[in-house]
Amino acid sequence: MKELHLISFNxxxxxxxxxxxxxxxxxxxxxxxxxxxxxxxxxxxxxDKIDPEVKEITENIFFYKKKKNPLLYFSQTPFAAAIxxxxxxxxxxxxxxxxxxxxxxxxxSIIRFLRKNDHKxxxxxxxxxxxxxxxLSLSEKNIFKKIIYRIESxxxxxxxxxxxxxxxxxxxxxxxxxxxxxxxxxxxxxxHLFHGNQTVKQLDKKGNYFLFHGDLTTADNKRALNETxxxxxxxxxxxxxxxxxxxxxxxxxxISEVKNIxxxxxxxxxxxxxxxxxxHGNILISYQNSGTKVKLFNTxxxxxxxxINGNITDDSVLTDLCLYxxxxxxxxxxxxxxxEKDYHDTExxxxxxxxxxxxxAKAEEMIKVIFKN
Numbered sequence: 481m482k483e484l485h486l487i488s489f490n491x492x493x494x495x496x497x498x499x500x501x502x503x504x505x506x507x508x509x510x511x512x513x514x515x516x517x518x519x520x521x522x523x524x525x526x527x528d529k530i531d532p533e534v535k536e537i538t539e540n541i542f543f544y545k546k547k548k549n550p551l552l553y554f555s556q557t558p559f560a561a562a563i564x565x566x567x568x569x570x571x572x573x574x575x576x577x578x579x580x581x582x583x584x585x586x587x588x589s590i591i592r593f594l595r596k597n598d599h600k601x602x603x604x605x606x607x608x609x610x611x612x613x614x615x616l617s618l619s620e621k622n623i624f625k626k627i628i629y630r631i632e633s634x635x636x637x638x639x640x641x642x643x644x645x646x647x648x649x650x651x652x653x654x655x656x657x658x659x660x661x662x663x664x665x666x667x668x669x670x671x672h673l674f675h676g677n678q679t680v681k682q683l684d685k686k687g688n689y690f691l692f693h694g695d696l697t698t699a700d701n702k703r704a705l706n707e708t709x710x711x712x713x714x715x716x717x718x719x720x721x722x723x724x725x726x727x728x729x730x731x732x733x734x735i736s737e738v739k740n741i742x743x744x745x746x747x748x749x750x751x752x753x754x755x756x757x758x759x760h761g762n763i764l765i766s767y768q769n770s771g772t773k774v775k776l777f778n779t780x781x782x783x784x785x786x787x788i789n790g791n792i793t794d795d796s797v798l799t800d801l802c803l804y805x806x807x808x809x810x811x812x813x814x815x816x817x818x819x820e821k822d823y824h825d826t827e828x829x830x831x832x833x834x835x836x837x838x839x840x841a842k843a844e845e846m847i848k849v850i851f852k853n
Contacts, residue, residue: 482851483516483539483578485599487587489564491521491543493531494749495676497695498774499606502653503583504534505674506604509843511537518576522546522564522587542572553628558609558635560586573599579648579850585609585636588643602850603647605668607770608657609636615768619699649849654771655794669849672795673772674839677781680830685822687760687784690815693723693746694775696731704765709734709741711812716740718819720763723755753782761785761818763811764792764802772798780833784823787814797836801829 488503495504507517516539526543534541544566552562564587573580579600582588584607594601613633620626644650644665651671652658661668692708694701705722712720720741727735727743735743746752756762762779764786772793779786786802789811793799803818805811 481516482514482847483518483576484510484850485518485520485573485576485578485580486583487520487522487569487580488583489522489560489586491523491527491534492519493534496749499584501676501774502604502606502674505676505839506843506846507534508537508676509674509839510846512840513843513847515847518542518572518578520544520569520572522566540576542569544569553631556635557589558586558632558639559628560609560632561589561639565589570594581850582647585640585643591643591646600850601647603644603650605650605652605657605661607653608640608660609633610640612768612770615770616699619703619767621699625699651846651849652771656769657771669845671842671845672837673774673777674842675774675777675781675837676839677777677833678838679781680826680833681757681782682826683757683784683823685824687823688758689719689721690761690763690819691721691723691755691759691783692763693752693755696724696727700766700768702731703767705731706734707765707808708763709738711808711815712741713738715812715815718815721755721759723752752778756783759783760823761787761815763815764788765811766791769794776802777833777837780829784825785814785818785821787811787818797832801825801832 486507490500492500492504495501511517518540519538520542522544524546530541547563553559555562570590570593579602581602581604583604610633613629613636617626617629617633620629644661647667649669650661650667652661652668653673658668658670692705696702696705722735722743723746725745725747732743735741756779762783764776766773769791772795776792776798780801787805788802789805803814805814
């Protein structure tokens with residue numbers, strides 16, 4: 481029986497946002513292929529019970545509380561990594577001799593105590609954290625947060641370089657990051673996002689509205705929404721639905737002032753899929769170049785037209801399945817033209833996505849690498 485330690489930056493259920501979606505569906509796919517997963521989670525509060533969906537796909541689950549010491553902002557280690565440090569985690573790893581997969585650089589603080597010959601070490605490289613925090617700093621309006629993100633970006637510059645060579649393999653999400661890691665440390669492997677979708681939905685030719693969905697607490701999504709609201713103000717003939725469980729009072733007020741825009745909560749995966757299935761087109765915009773966004777898969781599998789800008793994916797296969805706009809004028813034009821069109825791309829998407837982006841195929845690739853001996 482093959483066993484694997486997987487160290488997650490958070491509890492992976494429900495799989496409701498980018499990074500944690502990748503973690504949950506990766507565990508599920510590896511478990512479906514017979515891998516025993518020893519799951520280690522850094523969390524704010526230890527849950528009263530473990531969800532059956534997680535229990536079913538793991539052998540053991542261990543929880544560690546994130547540190548709350550604000551002085552860690554002054555540590556040379558990036559704050560997100562410094563708060564995820566645990567002696568108990570080290571003890572638990574020693575009890576079961578198995579390879580270790582770190583989910584993101586923020587889970588790697590303990591690596592300095594691990595001897596390489598005791599465990600084979602692997603990294604799921606969720607982001608180039610230097611670029612990620614730099615992007616957050618640029619999009620953030622709050623001056624205090626802007627400075628914090630910029631400092632975190634600078635800390636990660638040295639931290640990434642110091643650590644990347646320590647891993648047997650670094651599993652990258654995007655072409656851009658794959659090339660960066662391969663050039664630097666020569667241990668990169670491209671494994672695209674795990675997303676949980678299995679079949680492309682067969683839908684009618686027309687939907688009822690355009691959809692923007694996402695976590696509206698992040699600076700990138702807030703900026704993208706503001707651009708999209710301004711766009712639909714100039715397109716009163718088309719309806720935009722904004723779907724999010726985390727909208728500020730300021731965003732709610734801004735949406736309420738535009739007649740053709742409405743806000744709805746998501747709450748469950750079923751509700752999100754219902755929103756996607758009834759949308760005629762989806763607006764996906766980002767100002768951060770950090771590989772393929774998980775919501776792109778959700779829209780391609782479960783909805784009709786998908787209108788994107790250049791930062792939503794760097795995978796040319798996926799870009800070809802979308803309507804690409806280099807700027808907001810081009811995105812505006814795609815909204816107008818797609819609104820008048822019938823949707824006919826289901827079979828083409830099925831052929832491409834189910835052949836090249838299935839979770840099981842990605843898990844098989846990871847198993848070949850981790851358990852090659």
